Amino acid sequence: MAAATGIAAASGGAFVRFENVGFNYGDGPMVLHDVAFDLEPGTFHFLTGPSGAGKTSLLRLMYLADRPTSGAIRLFGRDTVSLSRLEAPVVRRRIGVVFQDFRLLPHLSAFDNVALPLRVASVGEPEIRQHVGELLSWVGLADAMDARPKTLSGGEQQRLAIARAVVARPDLLVADEPTGNVDDHNAMRMMRLFQNAHHYGATVVVATHNAQLVQRYGYPQLHLQAGRLKVLPAGTAVPQG
Amino acid sequence: MFRRLGRRYDLPLDRDGAQRLLPWIVALMTYIAAMTLLAALVLGSLAWRWTDNVSGAVTVLLPPSTDQAVGSNEGRILGVRDSLATLPGVTAVEVLPAAEVAKRLQPWLGAGASVEDLPLPRLVVLRVAPDRRPDVAQIRNRVEPIAPGAVVDDHGVWRAEIVKLATRMMTGAGLAVVLIAMTAAVLVIFAVRSGLAIHRETIEVLHLIGAHDDYIARQFQNHTTKLVFQGGLVALFVLGVSEVFLLQAVLGLDPSLLPRFGMGTAQWLALAFLPGLAVFAGMLAIANVTARLTVRRALARMV
Ligand SMILES: Nc1ncnc2c1ncn2[C@@H]1O[C@H](COP(=O)(O)OP(=O)(O)OP(=O)(O)O)[C@@H](O)[C@H]1O
Ligand SMILES: [Mg+2]
Numbered sequence: 001m002a003a004a005t006g007i008a009a010a011s012g013g014a015f016v017r018f019e020n021v022g023f024n025y026g027d028g029p030m031v032l033h034d035v036a037f038d039l040e041p042g043t044f045h046f047l048t049g050p051s052g053a054g055k056t057s058l059l060r061l062m063y064l065a066d067r068p069t070s071g072a073i074r075l076f077g078r079d080t081v082s083l084s085r086l087e088a089p090v091v092r093r094r095i096g097v098v099f100q101d102f103r104l105l106p107h108l109s110a111f112d113n114v115a116l117p118l119r120v121a122s123v124g125e126p127e128i129r130q131h132v133g134e135l136l137s138w139v140g141l142a143d144a145m146d147a148r149p150k151t152l153s154g155g156e157q158q159r160l161a162i163a164r165a166v167v168a169r170p171d172l173l174v175a176d177e178p179t180g181n182v183d184d185h186n187a188m189r190m191m192r193l194f195q196n197a198h199h200y201g202a203t204v205v206v207a208t209h210n211a212q213l214v215q216r217y218g219y220p221q222l223h224l225q226a227g228r229l230k231v232l233p234a235g236t237a238v239p240q241g
Numbered sequence: 242m243f244r245r246l247g248r249r250y251d252l253p254l255d256r257d258g259a260q261r262l263l264p265w266i267v268a269l270m271t272y273i274a275a276m277t278l279l280a281a282l283v284l285g286s287l288a289w290r291w292t293d294n295v296s297g298a299v300t301v302l303l304p305p306s307t308d309q310a311v312g313s314n315e316g317r318i319l320g321v322r323d324s325l326a327t328l329p330g331v332t333a334v335e336v337l338p339a340a341e342v343a344k345r346l347q348p349w350l351g352a353g354a355s356v357e358d359l360p361l362p363r364l365v366v367l368r369v370a371p372d373r374r375p376d377v378a379q380i381r382n383r384v385e386p387i388a389p390g391a392v393v394d395d396h397g398v399w400r401a402e403i404v405k406l407a408t409r410m411m412t413g414a415g416l417a418v419v420l421i422a423m424t425a426a427v428l429v430i431f432a433v434r435s436g437l438a439i440h441r442e443t444i445e446v447l448h449l450i451g452a453h454d455d456y457i458a459r460q461f462q463n464h465t466t467k468l469v470f471q472g473g474l475v476a477l478f479v480l481g482v483s484e485v486f487l488l489q490a491v492l493g494l495d496p497s498l499l500p501r502f503g504m505g506t507a508q509w510l511a512l513a514f515l516p517g518l519a520v521f522a523g524m525l526a527i528a529n530v531t532a533r534l535t536v537r538r539a540l541a542r543m544v
Contacts, residue, residue, distance in 0.1 A: 034431040064451055065544050085454060085541065093451035103446045116251060120452035164450070 006169070013232050014074040015041040015203060016062065016172065016179075021071035021219050023057055031057050033225040035229045037222060039205070041171070044198050046214050047207035048238045049224030055207040056100055058224065059176050062205070063097045064088055076171065093121050096170030096202070100177045102161040104149040110136065110160055117168040135163040139193060155186040162190065173202045187213060202221040250448060252440045252457070254464040260432050263465075267425065267472030267528075269481070271520050274421040275480050278516035281414035286512075288407030292400045299367045299375040301325070301384055302392040305360030318363055320387045325365070325380060330373040337364040418520070427523055429469075429531040433461055435540050448544050458536040462529055469528035473521040480517045 021030040031054045039045065052062045060066045061073055064080060071239035073080045075091055081096050083091060096117075104113050123131075136142050139159035141152075149157055158178055165173060175194065181189040187210065198204045205222070208214065214221065214237070221232040223239060232239075254260070303318060326334045342361050369375045375395045384391045437444070447457055508527055 063449060065445075089448070089453045091450045092449060097449060099446075103442070103459065104444055105251065107256070108251065112251075117450045119251070120447060120450060120456050168451075234300070 007131045010015040013214075014077055017074040018061075019072040019074070021061065021068045021073060023054075023061060023066065025057075025070050030069070032068075032234060033227045034071050034228075035227075037229060037231050039203055041203050042198075042201060044194075044204045044219045045206070045222050045224045046217075047205055047224070048209075048214060048220050049212075051209070054227045055224055056176055058222075058229070059097075059174050059205070059207060060226050062172075063095045063174050064092055071220075089120075092170055093117065094171045095147075096165035096168065096197075098158070098161045098165045098173075098175035098178045100180070100207075102149075102157050104160060104164070106149055109146045109148060110141055110152070113149065113160060114163045114167050117164060122166060131167055132163075135167050138196075140168055154181050156187075158182060158186070159193070160191060162193050166202070169200070170202055173204045175204075175206045176209055177209065177214060179206075179208055191217060195233045214238050245389050252436075252443055252460050252463065252464075254436055254440070254460060256335040257436055257439060260436065260464075260468060263428065263432050263468045264472035264475065266428060267524060268475035270421050270425055271473050271476035271517075272479055273525055274418045274523075275520040277414045277417050277421075277522060279393040279512070281411045281483075282512055282516060284407055285411055288403050292403055296396075296400065297368055297371055297375075299369070299377065299380060299393060299395045300367040301346045301367065301380065302394065303363045303365065303388045304390045304392075305322060305362055313361075317388050318365065321365055321384055321391070322485065324383045324387060325367050328376075328379065328383065329374075331367055332370050335365050335366045335368075337366065338361065374424050407446065410466060422523060422527055425469075425527050426531045429465055429528050430535050432468075433465060433532050433535040434539070436461060436464075441543075444540070448540075450487040454537055456460070457540060458533050461536045462532045465528045465532040473524055477517050480525060483515050 010093055021035040022030055023035075035058065045165050054192050057066070061068055064075075064083075066083060076094060078091065080088075080091065084121065105116070108116070111132055114135055115128050116210060118128045118131060131146075133142070136145060140164060141156060141160060141163065143204055144156065144160075149160060152160060160181045162175070162178065165175070169177075173194065178194075179192050182190070191206075191213065194204050194206060218235045220234045221228045221236060221238065223232050225239070301321065303321065305314075322334050322336055325331060339361060342364060346361070367375070367380070377393055377395050377397075380395045383390075384393060444457055
């Protein structure tokens with residue numbers, strides 16, 4: 001990860017850069033207006049804002065699930081609009097995503113769900129077994145390897161989703177409301193996992209509604225309000241309204 | 242098992258009810274196509290043997306003499322024979338004895354008729370060297386002065402008819418097989434598209450965690466090929482059973498009624514196995530390529 005960071009720095013410093021990004025779904029109204037920010041490698045940000053402000057939409061752009069309607073997005077020093085179908089997966093492998101609704105594959109075991117990012121990247125099975133085993137222990141699911149996601153509790157599913165997001169050692173880790181439906185204890189546990197990944201070198205963005213959490217950890221915020229973004233420095237309370 | 246084979250399905254394709262029928266439809270189509278090919282091949286070799294048997298031969302039909310004088314009749318026949326034997330390229334001239342002609346006609350006339358009393362035409366069969374075409378006009382010129390009214394036939398018209406018929410039937414068979422192949426392709430397209438629609442969510446997740454289109458396409462490709470393979474195996478089995486039954490039926494027939502194929506064991510085996518295997522291989526190729534193209538086209542429109 002340190003090497004990847006170095007490459008990004010060498011190619012213009014834009015690790016994650018949004019330049020005047022506008023976005024709308026189909027021919028619906030604009031949901032993001034003129035969004036512009038830079039994320040330095042190795043930083044940790046919360047993404048805050050009221051429901052419907054456009055957090056998920058912004059993250060989808062960041063993990064290349066959608067393309068901006070206007071403006072430009074640079075990831076790891078590369079312009080993403082010009083990515084070909086062959087190149088996009090390679091960039092996506094450097095991004096770990098915890099989806100708002102997890103999107104675990106119901107027919108696969110916990111082990112196979114976590115193994116997926118390695119399998120699509122053609123990592124060898126012995127290495128996969130080792131990595132996935134470690135990751136499942138890390139998130140406290142070592143005993144649930146063969147369990148199907150729907151047999152797991154909400155908190156366990158979330159940790160499984162986090163394991164899948166980090167198993168390929170992503171340079172950028174993106175989580176959409178991972179603390180949404182869990183109690184405080186589980187939310188803290190999850191935050192520890194993100195901090196862990198952060199310590200290993202990942203740049204982290206966590207979208208959340210939870211003002212207490214933001215308060216407690218004090219990371220800087222990307223704050224969205226009706227599709228417009230403000231960057232708030234570390235220690236700022238979540239703006240109300 | 243799939244993991245052991247190094248072939249994994251992240252998409253639960255094998256649980257799609259919609260695709261359960263695919264192997265059976267493929268089995269049916271493979272069977273029909275193979276049978277059609279088999280029939281065309283049998284027909285083709287039959288026509289070829291028939292026409293090949295007579296292609297070097299010319300028949301001269303001498304009308305029965307009007308004066309009933311058997312001696313002079315035999316004299317004319319021998320005259321024709323000797324005259325034809327000296328033609329360049331002619332390798333043999335055979336006069337069919339009157340008794341032989343009578344015997345050949347007997348079945349057509351019924352057991353009651355006494356053939357000996359009838360004025361019968363006589364046949365002279367002439368063979369030419371394999372590298373030469375019989376010159377009908379020349380033969381006619383030789384025969385006419387000796388036996389006016391003789392009919393010279395190199396079987397050209399008949400042969401052409403047989404060849405035309407065989408060609409048409411084989412073209413028809415080929416067309417049927419092509420249509421079946423196209424139907425198979427359409428079937429695969431529908432099966433794959435329904436799979437794509439059912440698994441759209443999962444496919445998006447795979448894309449987002451960094452799967453190439455190829456990774457996803459391969460799963461559809463492998464799965465579809467597997468289904469078609471299963472169907473093909475069923476078809477080959479049923480085809481084998483049908484062939485055994487056909488063979489039994491043929492062996493039960495009076496051999497004199499059968500055309501002479503003149504084929505060796507190897508050719509018989511080829512006839513038995515080639516149509517099935519060719520259609521089987523064709524189906525697999527169609528499934529593979531069609532599934533791949535369909536998925537890649539659809540994926541190119543996704544995230
Ligand atoms: N697939 C979609 N098609 C059309 N409009 C959409 C779609 N997804 C979201 N929107 C709209 O875009 C706007 C922003 O939605 P988004 O999901 O990004 O908000 P959010 O900040 O993530 O909300 P929440 O906190 O409730 O998850 C909303 O007005 C929403 O209705
Ligand atoms: Mg959201």
